[in-house]
Amino acid sequence: MNIILLGAPGAGKGTQATKISEKYRLPHISTGDIFRDNIKRQTPVGLLAKSYTDNGKLVPDEVTCEIVKGRLEADDCKNGYLLDGFPRNLFQAETLESFSKADAVLNIDVDLSLLMARLCGRRVCKDCGESYHVDFLGGKTVCERCGGELYQRKDDNEETVGNRLKVYSEQTAPLIAYYSERNVLLNIDGVGAIDEVFARIVAALK
Ligand code: AP5
Ligand code: MG
Ligand code: ZN
Numbered sequence: 456m457n458i459i460l461l462g463a464p465g466a467g468k469g470t471q472a473t474k475i476s477e478k479y480r481l482p483h484i485s486t487g488d489i490f491r492d493n494i495k496r497q498t499p500v501g502l503l504a505k506s507y508t509d510n511g512k513l514v515p516d517e518v519t520c521e522i523v524k525g526r527l528e529a530d531d532c533k534n535g536y537l538l539d540g541f542p543r544n545l546f547q548a549e550t551l552e553s554f555s556k557a558d559a560v561l562n563i564d565v566d567l568s569l570l571m572a573r574l575c576g577r578r579v580c581k582d583c584g585e586s587y588h589v590d591f592l593g594g595k596t597v598c599e600r601c602g603g604e605l606y607q608r609k610d611d612n613e614e615t616v617g618n619r620l621k622v623y624s625e626q627t628a629p630l631i632a633y634y635s636e637r638n639v640l641l642n643i644d645g646v647g648a649i650d651e652v653f654a655r656i657v658a659a660l661k
Contacts (some may be wrong), residue, residue, distance in 0.1 A: 513616030
C-alpha cells in the first residue's frame, strides 16, 4: 500500500507515521527528516536545504523530487511506502504521479489556531526522531522509547512557524482538492488523543 500523509505543520504527521509504519510495516519516508539528517551531516543537500528549512520555506522542487524518487526505488519500498511531508505543492504531486500512484492520502485535519502551541512546545528525540510535547512530558528530558536526548527543532519558533503555516495554506492545502478529485483522499479528524487519531486512521484504511 502506498500512503501519503497530508496535513499542516504540527498536525501530527510524524507522530502518526511512527504508528502507521509499525502496524502496516511500511517504510516511513519524511522529507523533513531527510533534510535535517543532511543538514546535521553537512552534505551538499544539507548545505542547500538549511536556509530554506530555517526560514520555513520549501526546499526547491528539483532537489526534493529527486531525493524522493531515489528513495522510492529502494528495495524496502517494493511493497509500499508511507510518505510524510511530500508532496507539498502541485508540482511535487504531479511529479510523484509520473512515477508512482498513491492508494490512500490521509489528510490529518487540525484547526490552524491549535498548531502554534503544538509546535512551539514540541521536543524531538535526537536518536529515534520521536516527537513529544512539553505539556505531556512531565519534566522528562529523555525519550520514552530509546532514552535519547530531547531537543527543540530550530524551525519551531513563533516566527518560522508563522511562515510554515503560510506556505502550507498557499501551496500545500490545494492538494486536498487534488487528491479528492482522484478519489484517494481520506479525511482524518486530527484533534483528540494520539491513540484516538490513530484509531480513526486504521478505521479509514479498512
Ligand atoms: P517537516 O519536517 O515535514 O515539517 P512540517 O510539515 O512543518 O511538519 P512537522 O514535522 O512540524 O509536523 P508534524 O505534522 O509531523 O507534527 P508532529 O507529529 O511532530 O518539514 C520541515 C521543513 O523541511 C519544511 O519547512 C521545508 O523547509 C522542508 N521540507 C520538507 N518537506 C519538503 C518538501 N516536500 N518540499 C520542500 N521542502 C520540504 O506533532 C507536532 C506536535 O504536536 C508534537 O509536539 C506532538 O507531540 C504534538 N501532537 C501530535 N499529535 C497530537 C495530538 N493528537 N494532540 C495533541 N498534540 C499532538
Ligand atoms: Mg513531522
Ligand atoms: Zn528516541
